[in-house]
Each structure stands twice: as structure tokens, then as C-alpha cells.
Amino acid sequence: IGDATVTLYDAGHVLGSAMVRIEIPETFSILYTGDLNLGGTRTLSGADTDIPPTDYVIIESTYGGDGDAHPARKKVERKFIFDVRETVSRGGKVVIPCFALGRAQEVLLTLLAHIDSGSLPPTPIFVDGMIVTINRIYSLYWSWLRPELQRKVRLSKRSPFDHELVEEVRDREEILEITEPYIVVTTSGMLQGGPVVDYLRGLAGDSRNLIYLTGYQVRGTRGRALLEGQRRLALDDGEETEVKARVEFAEFSAHSDQSGLIAFLSHIPGVREVFVVHGEPEKSRQLSVKLESRGTLSYVPRVGERVTLRA
Structure with a gap:
């Protein structure tokens, strides 16, 4: 673009997520990370760290707080599968509200891996909402997935979500009438709308069932209310439902925590200043304070503030 060179680097966050580096010759270079995941997941490799010297970095801070240390993924999965197994073994159903892009695919692959290994009994998995469409996009762009998953797709010539136990929902009422245990992976991740509202209405009142939150819950959402112990929820039509189902949370995060963000920055030579956003x-x-304590100039801009970069 003119004299500027724009380079994209894998951000490791969701399929196709990219960091943008802009270099203007004899002026400066700047990297905008967007959402960033250094560690990688079942679906994606971690963020690229082979980035040339860069003057300025704009970095996210979703989990940038001092207390935001993600537990080890194996530990998260172990508890998640234990809770799901316990629920289905006693005749309950599991509702897993998910973000359609990224989180749902991670949850599905985790469930299928444990079913195939025998650590989770064969249980029907129903997929509802926008997840159905996003799964098809993941299947089309399988060459962007982590190498192990690419090999599996190449050998099987099947979508990573193509499994005899996985079924796309066509009639929600029919699913709600099933009496045997099942798992439903559905939008929206914060319970603010979408098919999950119907599943709350139909399943939240049974103490045998389990609602498993898997992502960040913003203040003021139904998901956040459940995490904070509220057990009566107003639904979209104004109707209230009492939640007798067990509520659990698994941190299937697609963002790096504070230590991960700092580790990512340590890979980039020549950083003059870091702007902390998002x-x-x-x-x-x-x-920002932690970066300053480590000798990196850092600044948290206000919303709408303009910052002049020095050449």
C-alpha cells in the first residue's frame, strides 16, 4: 500500500484470525495483535512468534489482569469430561452454550476425542444455531487447522465434525422431548439469545441436568448471572425460569492470559512502546503496569483518543 508493507501473521485465536504488521520504510513499524492465543488449542496452532523487529505493538488484554492465570488445558478438560460423564450416567442432559466461532468447535472436538478414547460413554451430541454454519466453514478451510487435524482430515476425507453421534438440529421441540441423556452444543455463549433460550426453558428446571458455560461472560448477561449464583432468569419473552440444573464453568479460552501476552511480546525484538487495548x-x-515493571514502555489509551507515533 504505497510505501507501506502490510504482513499478516496467524493470531491463533479462531479460524482465519490474523495479526496485522505495517512497516513504513525509514519511519516506523507497528503490529496490531487483535485477539491473541499463544498456546494453541485442539483446532488451531498458537500465534506466530517469528515476527521481525517492530517499533510499536497494540495488544489485547481480555485476560490481562494479575489474577488471570488460565489453568492447564488438560486439567480443564479432565474436569469438564468428568462432569459431563457424571451427568449422562445419572440420566441427565448437558446444555453447553458456546460462541459459534472457535469455542463450539473446540468443545465438539474435545467431546469426540474423549468418546473415541472411551473416557466418555457414547452419547448423542446435537448441534444447534449458527454453529452448524461455522462448522461447514471450518470443514471447507481445513488446511488452516493445526497440522494434526489436517492429517486426520486428509486421511479420512471427512469433516473433523463428521461423526455418527453428532447431529444437526432440525426440530428443536423434537430434541426437547427425548427422554434419554444427550449433549447439546448451541448458541449463544452468554445465553443472551438464540436456541439456548429454548433449551433453558425446557431443561433448566431439572436438577439432573447440567449447564456448562465455556466462555467469557460479560456483566449483565444471563451467563454472568448464573456464574454469580442467580437461579431465576428472565427469558426473551419476559417469562421467568427457575434454574435447578447444575451450573459449571470450563475455561476453554481462546485468549492468552497475562503471562502469555508478556511471553508473546518477549519474542518481538526492538519494541519501543506497547499500547494496551481491548x-x-x-x-x-x-x-500495562506489569509491562512497565519489566522495562517496557506501555500506555492504555482512552476510547477515542488519538496517539501520535514517533518515527
């Missing part, structure tokens, strides 16, 4: 104000501030 996070709750206190988390952004804490990440």
Missing part, C-alpha cells in the same frame, strides 16, 4: 479497564491497566 479489555476491562482494570485488566488493561494491570497488564
Whole structure:
């Protein structure tokens, strides 16, 4: 673009997510990370770290707070599968609200891996909402998935979500009438709309069932209310439902925590200043303070503020 060179790097967050690096010769270079995941997941490799010297970095801080240390993924999966197995073994149903892009695919592959290994009994998995469409996109662009998953798709010539136990929902009422245990992976991840509202209405009142939250819950959402212990929820039509189902949370995060963000920055030579954005104000501030304590100039810009970069 003119004299500027724009380079995209894998951000490791969701399928196709990219960091943008802009270099203007004899002026400066800047990297905008967007959402970033250094560690990788079942679906994607971690963010690229082979980035040339860069003057300025704009970095996210969703989990940039001092207390935002993600537990080890194996530990998260172990508890998740234990809870799901316990629920289906006692005749209950599991509702897993998910973000359609990224989180749902991670959850599905986790469930299928444990079913195939025998650590989770064969259980019908129903997929509802926008997840159905996103799964098809993942299947089309399988060459962007992590190498192990690419090999599996290449050998089987099947979508990674093509499994005899996985079924796309066509009639929600029919699913709600099933009496045997099952798992439903559905939108929306924060329970603010979409098919999950129908599943709350139909399944939340049974104490045998389990609602498993798997992503960040913003203040003011139904998901956040459940995490904070509220057990009466107003639904979209104004109707209230009492939640007797067990509520659990698994941190299937697609964002790096504070230590991961700092580790990512340590791979980039020549950084003159870091701008911390995209996070709750206190988390952004804490990440900025931590960077300053490590000798990196850092700043948290206000919303709408303009910052002049020095050549």
C-alpha cells in the first residue's frame, strides 16, 4: 500500500484470525495483535512468534489482569469430561452454550476425542444455531487447522465434525422431548439469545441436568448471572425460569492470559512502546503496569483518543 508493507501473521485465536504488521520504510513499524492465543488449542496452532523487529505493538488484554492465570488445558478438560460423564450416567442432559466461532468447535472436538478414547460413554451430541454454519466453514478451510487435524482430515476425507453421534438440529421441540441423556452444543455463549433460550426453558428446571458455560461472560448477561449464583432468569419473552440444573464453568479460552501476552511480546525484538487495548479497564491497566515493571514502555489509551507515533 504505497510505501507501506502490510504482513499478516496467524493470531491463533479462531479460524482465519490474523495479526496485522505495517512497516513504513525509514519511519516506523507497528503490529496490531487483535485477539491473541499463544498456546494453541485442539483446532488451531498458537500465534506466530517469528515476527521481525517492530517499533510499536497494540495488544489485547481480555485476560490481562494479575489474577488471570488460565489453568492447564488438560486439567480443564479432565474436569469438564468428568462432569459431563457424571451427568449422562445419572440420566441427565448437558446444555453447553458456546460462541459459534472457535469455542463450539473446540468443545465438539474435545467431546469426540474423549468418546473415541472411551473416557466418555457414547452419547448423542446435537448441534444447534449458527454453529452448524461455522462448522461447514471450518470443514471447507481445513488446511488452516493445526497440522494434526489436517492429517486426520486428509486421511479420512471427512469433516473433523463428521461423526455418527453428532447431529444437526432440525426440530428443536423434537430434541426437547427425548427422554434419554444427550449433549447439546448451541448458541449463544452468554445465553443472551438464540436456541439456548429454548433449551433453558425446557431443561433448566431439572436438577439432573447440567449447564456448562465455556466462555467469557460479560456483566449483565444471563451467563454472568448464573456464574454469580442467580437461579431465576428472565427469558426473551419476559417469562421467568427457575434454574435447578447444575451450573459449571470450563475455561476453554481462546485468549492468552497475562503471562502469555508478556511471553508473546518477549519474542518481538526492538519494541519501543506497547499500547494496551481491548479489555476491562482494570485488566488493561494491570497488564500495562506489569509491562512497565519489566522495562517496557506501555500506555492504555482512552476510547477515542488519538496517539501520535514517533518515527
